[in-house]
Amino acid sequence: MAKDVVFDLIKNEKKRQAEGLELIPSENYVSKDVLEAMGSVLTNKYSEGYPSFEGVGTWKEEQIADEILPNYRYYGGQDNIDRIERLAIDRACKLFHADHANVQPHSGANANEAVYFAWCEPGDKILAMNLGHGGHLTHGSPVTRSAKIYNFIAYGTDETGDIDYAELEKLALAEKPKIILIGYSAFMKIPDFKRVAKIAKEIPGCLLMADMAHVAGLIAGGVHPNPLDFGFNVMTTTTHKTLRGPRGGLILSNGNIASPLKKPEKTIENIPILIDRAVFPGTQGGPLEHIIAAKAVAFGEALKPEFKTYAKNIVKNAKALADGLMEEGFVLQGGGTENHLVLVNVEKSFGIDGKFFEKALDMVGLTLNANAVPGDKGGAFRPSGVRLGTPAITTRGMGVKEMKQIAAWMKRVLNICLGVGKEELLDNAKDELDQIRQEVKDLSLSFPV
Numbered sequence: 150m151a152k153d154v155v156f157d158l159i160k161n162e163k164k165r166q167a168e169g170l171e172l173i174p175s176e177n178y179v180s181k182d183v184l185e186a187m188g189s190v191l192t193n194k195y196s197e198g199y200p201s202f203e204g205v206g207t208w209k210e211e212q213i214a215d216e217i218l219p220n221y222r223y224y225g226g227q228d229n230i231d232r233i234e235r236l237a238i239d240r241a242c243k244l245f246h247a248d249h250a251n252v253q254p255h256s257g258a259n260a261n262e263a264v265y266f267a268w269c270e271p272g273d274k275i276l277a278m279n280l281g282h283g284g285h286l287t288h289g290s291p292v293t294r295s296a297k298i299y300n301f302i303a304y305g306t307d308e309t310g311d312i313d314y315a316e317l318e319k320l321a322l323a324e325k326p327k328i329i330l331i332g333y334s335a336f337m338k339i340p341d342f343k344r345v346a347k348i349a350k351e352i353p354g355c356l357l358m359a360d361m362a363h364v365a366g367l368i369a370g371g372v373h374p375n376p377l378d379f380g381f382n383v384m385t386t387t388t389h390k391t392l393r394g395p396r397g398g399l400i401l402s403n404g405n406i407a408s409p410l411k412k413p414e415k416t417i418e419n420i421p422i423l424i425d426r427a428v429f430p431g432t433q434g435g436p437l438e439h440i441i442a443a444k445a446v447a448f449g450e451a452l453k454p455e456f457k458t459y460a461k462n463i464v465k466n467a468k469a470l471a472d473g474l475m476e477e478g479f480v481l482q483g484g485g486t487e488n489h490l491v492l493v494n495v496e497k498s499f500g501i502d503g504k505f506f507e508k509a510l511d512m513v514g515l516t517l518n519a520n521a522v523p524g525d526k527g528g529a530f531r532p533s534g535v536r537l538g539t540p541a542i543t544t545r546g547m548g549v550k551e552m553k554q555i556a557a558w559m560k561r562v563l564n565i566c567l568g569v570g571k572e573e574l575l576d577n578a579k580d581e582l583d584q585i586r587q588e589v590k591d592l593s594l595s596f597p598v
């Protein structure tokens with residue numbers, strides 16, 4: 150019998166990933182081991198609940214493999230699952246210096262919602278970064294469920310591209326939010342966690358939350374500060390961006406760890422237990438244990454010394470890419486980057502919008518995304534910028550030389566856009582675009598995935 154057509158499409162996608170360059174800063178290429186764990190028989194198992202938390206952070210891995218402990222599960226047959234989830238929890242705690250880890254969120258969005266649900270009541274205030282200044286949809290965009298439940302207040306960035314800490318402080322002291330959230334998907338500076346922690350101290354009952362979805366791999370690799378080291382109570386992240394694991398979410402927290410079966414008093418010290426209850430049964434059902442196993446594998450990889458080199462190279466490459474683009478005349482938001490992200494204001498640089506440029510770059514095999522810049526008049530569908538980053542191309546082994554080459558290709562594509570004048574007319578420059586596409590393909594194939 151012929152194999153399902155789905156497998157042909159997967160094959161095509163594999164080819165696309167190999168022959169082009171993924172410059173989307175939230176994407177990466179996982180290892181074979183991570184892929185193997187994801188495609189394993191663990192997908193067959195139901196394991197609502199949690200493994201035992203006894204000895205989290207203090208036990209050796211062999212002990213986790215040997216010990217059989219009572220769990221908090223609603224189904225039988227959990228011997229292997231319990232151990233796998235415990236390994237994921239312990240490795241996550243070690244990686245991010247946390248007392249507790251919930252490895253069950255199906256995604257970054259679910260992780261954030263669970264934290265809001267754990268700590269806030271409907272109508273409570275949450276102070277988070279303005280989406281148009283680099284914040285994320287899940288931090289209060291009106292189209293989300295959480296924005297209908299909680300009252301989000303936005304702080305912004307200043308003209309240097311950094312967080313406007315004076316505004317953040319003023320808003321925090323005036324509004325007394327239940328959560329101050331530092332997190333973003335298009336912000337190129339390193340946040341001053343210490344300063345924010347000091348502000349939060351002035352507000353009784355204010356939970357300090359960081360959404361480090363983008364930079365978690367940089368934190369794990371020791372090239373970016375860890376908010377949990379500065380008094381933050383909770384850190385959420387995705388596991389699939391710079392962290393290079395399977396698609397999914399993770400919540401780290403500091404405080405008391407105990408059975409999630411008994412409702413604890415609602416105090417900041419009890420936040421780990423409140424979060425466990427908010428994930429399951431609060432907002433999710435059965436955990437995806439095949440994904441949790443892949444998270445455990447990815448955390449194990451991130452604990453290795455090679456990951457430190459990887460994280461360092463991501464930032465080195467991002468700086469080289471930013472410099473290369475500025476040398477080609479592109480205007481960058483924030484004037485460069487301190488992490489893995491670069492945000493180009495194409496409108497300000499050359500008078501064309503981000504969507505037009507994204508489409509043209511797609512045609513040559515350079516994949517990135519159009520993105521708003523602060524004060525953007527173009528709206529979500531015609532933003533003025535493009536966002537790119539280096540996690541995936543660094544995984545392929547590329548370095549500074551290749552970053553300069555990418556910047557040069559981007560300028561050539563930009564000139565083609567200016568020449569044709571309109572997105573609909575890009576096909577008129579097919580030969581020139583095909584020539585660049587071939588060059589991109591040649592370089593890509595010399596750095597196999």
Ligand SMILES: Cc1ncc(COP(=O)(O)O)c(C=O)c1O
Nearest residue numbers: 256257258285333334360362387
């Ligand atoms: C800062 C931040 N938080 C949360 C998310 C949501 O993650 P997911 O797409 O896994 O729901 C993202 C994803 O881009 C993000 O950048």
